[in-house]
Amino acid sequence: MELNQSLITHLFIDLDGTLVNSLPSLKYVYDDFLNDHQRKGSEEEFSQLKTSSIEKLIDYFKHNYILNHPSLKLKKQYESYLEKHYFKAPLFTGAKTFLKKAKQEGLSIILTTASQKLFAKKILELHQIETYFEAIMTPTCLATKTKETAFYLGTLEQLKLKKESVLVLDDSLEVIACATEIGLHALLFSKINYHPLPCFGSWKSLTKQWFANAEKKSASI
Numbered sequence: 001m002e003l004n005q006s007l008i009t010h011l012f013i014d015l016d017g018t019l020v021n022s023l024p025s026l027k028y029v030y031d032d033f034l035n036d037h038q039r040k041g042s043e044e045e046f047s048q049l050k051t052s053s054i055e056k057l058i059d060y061f062k063h064n065y066i067l068n069h070p071s072l073k074l075k076k077q078y079e080s081y082l083e084k085h086y087f088k089a090p091l092f093t094g095a096k097t098f099l100k101k102a103k104q105e106g107l108s109i110i111l112t113t114a115s116q117k118l119f120a121k122k123i124l125e126l127h128q129i130e131t132y133f134e135a136i137m138t139p140t141c142l143a144t145k146t147k148e149t150a151f152y153l154g155t156l157e158q159l160k161l162k163k164e165s166v167l168v169l170d171d172s173l174e175v176i177a178c179a180t181e182i183g184l185h186a187l188l189f190s191k192i193n194y195h196p197l198p199c200f201g202s203w204k205s206l207t208k209q210w211f212a213n214a215e216k217k218s219a220s221i
Helices: 025-034 045-051 054-064 069-088 097-105 117-126 149-159 173-181 203-220
Strands: 011-013 108-111 133-137 165-168 185-189
Touching: 025 045, 025 069, 045 054, 054 069, 069 117, 097 108, 097 203, 108 149, 108 165, 117 133, 133 149, 149 173, 165 173, 173 185
Parallel strands: 011 108, 011 165, 108 133, 165 185
Antiparallel strands: none
């Protein structure tokens, strides 16, 4: 890991596909919603939309699939499928251990997610990890529609943080690109261990490497 850990005071951690193995559940939501309107999506489209807020999703569906229904009605319909599928998603193995150790080491942890804030909070509570997080930041919180450059710049400004003190952990290539473009440290959560981007393949491996490095630093002082 080419990263000076001593600079990092805050972690920006993604929820879906990073902390929680929820992408299969969200794909069910996406498919069920489109099926209700006699439409069919694709894996590629779903992958592109996964970092979008529900407001952007509904706008996208209305215009690209020509759904002539009020946005509020479509949003409630989408939320009904979220209630059906989303909250069954499990934590990735080792995620809770990493959060616990990070908190013990004095790191501040911010959840950065495209999910609705109330839904994200419920997920954290269901997995009993809500106490590890100091804040939940969503695109809606910052009047944006996706986790993009404006979202991260807004989060930094709102939390009064310096770029060099933050590490972004996310499973989206697009998000990692946005984060690094504005000077944030970032690691991609990817099972592909030969990925050209800085990445980690599991929470267990990240925990082992991160806290082994922290112990070496303490021993050298």
